[in-house]
Every structure is written in C-alpha cells, then in structure tokens.
Amino acid sequence: xxxxxxxxxxxFELMTLPYAPQELEPVVSAATIGFHHGKHLLTYVNNLNxxxxxxxxxxxxxxEIVTSAEPGGLLNNAGQLLNHNLYFxxxxxxxxxxxxxxxxxxxxxxxxxxxxxxxxDFVQKGASLFGSGWVWLAADDAGRLTIxxxxxxxxxxxxxxxxxxxxxxxxxAYYLDYQNRRPDHLxxxxxxxxxxxxxxxYQ
Ligand code: MN
Numbered sequence: 117x118x119x120x121x122x123x124x125x126x127x128f129e130l131m132t133l134p135y136a137p138q139e140l141e142p143v144v145s146a147a148t149i150g151f152h153h154g155k156h157l158l159t160y161v162n163n164l165n166x167x168x169x170x171x172x173x174x175x176x177x178x179x180e181i182v183t184s185a186e187p188g189g190l191l192n193n194a195g196q197l198l199n200h201n202l203y204f205x206x207x208x209x210x211x212x213x214x215x216x217x218x219x220x221x222x223x224x225x226x227x228x229x230x231x232x233x234x235x236x237d238f239v240q241k242g243a244s245l246f247g248s249g250w251v252w253l254a255a256d257d258a259g260r261l262t263i264x265x266x267x268x269x270x271x272x273x274x275x276x277x278x279x280x281x282x283x284x285x286x287x288x289a290y291y292l293d294y295q296n297r298r299p300d301h302l303x304x305x306x307x308x309x310x311x312x313x314x315x316x317x318y319q
Contacts, residue, residue, distance in 0.1 A: 120178035164193040195269030216311040
C-alpha cells in the first residue's frame with residue numbers, strides 16, 4: 117500500500133479530488149461532494165493535525181498511524197482520513213455496464229462466482245451494517261479477496277488486509293441525495309467505480 121506522508125510543515129493536507137464536484141452526478145450530487153469532501157473530510161484532516169503534535173505518531177505515514185495507533189480520537193481521525201482518501205480516489209463519472217477487467221475481474225469471479233454475486237453480497241453487507249461505518253473489498257497477502265464490514269472509522273489494514281474498494285455508509289455520504297435509501301445509494305455507486313484504480317491497488 118502506498119504511504120501518505122505529512123507535508124514539510126508536518127501536517128496532512130486535504131486531498132485533491134481527481135474529478136470536478138459535478139462529474140459524479142446523478143449518482144452523487146455536487147452538493148454531497150461539496151459537504152463530504154470540503155466539510156466532513158476537512159474536519160477529520162484538521163482534527164488529526166491538531167492531535168499529532170507531541171504524540172507518538174508525529175511525522176509517521178498515515179497508513180502506519182492507522183495500523184499502529186491505540187483506539188481513541190487520534191486513530192478515529194486518522195482512520196477517517198485514510199478511508200476518505202481511498203474512497204474519493206476510486207470514483208470517476210458514470211459508465212454504463214461498468215465492470216472490472218483482467219486479473220481483478222478473474223479474482224472477483226473466482227472468489228464470488230460472478231460480478232453480480234459479488235456486488236449483491238457487498239451491497240447487502242453495506243446495507244446491513246448497523247450505524248455508521250464502511251464496507252470494504254480487501255485482499256490478503258495471497259491475493260484472496262474478502263468483503264469486510266468495519267464500524268465507525270475502521271479500515272481493514274488493522275486486520276493485515278489491503279484495502280481495495282470501499283463504500284462509506286455514514287449518513288453524510290448519501291442523505292442529501294438518497295435520504296434513508298442506503299441500499300439505493302450503494303447500488304448506484306457501481307456506475308462510478310473507477311475499476312482501473314481498484315485494479316492498481318490490487319496489483
Ligand atoms: Mn464520509
């Protein structure tokens with residue numbers, strides 16, 4: 117997994133989106149992106165930067181902090197920063213019949229039977245996650261795929277797994293566009309998954 121380091125001033129920066137805020141419409145509105153990236157994620161960045169000075173984690177890579185920090189506010193904010201960086205970087209504008217190719221597609225079909233079976237299982241695990249959290253596609257050292265439910269700020273790196281794809285099931289991710297219809301939001305997200313980015317994480 118790549119390492120995200122603080123800048124020369126020792127602080128983590130808000131990631132730059134690889135698309136314009138309106139580019140994910142109608143799946144995710146520009147308004148949701150504006151609040152989610154520009155307000156919610158920025159708050160996690162600022163909280164983490166406020167907690168790091170004088171802590172045991174000053175100067176470390178974000179991935180290292182999330183793997184090693186004790187449960188608490190610093191881990192929660194570092195986890196939310198890493199989770200959102202992976203989340204926002206894995207999308208692009210809607211694509212009809214969007215699907216993975218190559219080694220990743222072979223692994224998904226080998227593990228879950230078909231792409232549709234995988235998507236159904238993934239959405240079911242996201243829809244049934246009680247409260248706030250994240251559903252992940254993750255890989256072990258042998259490249260075996262698994263779907264993992266993580267509450268709150270959880271990330272599968274703490275289980276020794278490599279995170280590949282994630283859906284945010286905190287209400288702030290979908291409430292402006294989908295209100296209480298979390299499964300509808302999750303099903304719609306398949307249209308904007310950038311499978312090239314997911315495949316790059318799997319290699
Ligand atoms: Mn979020």
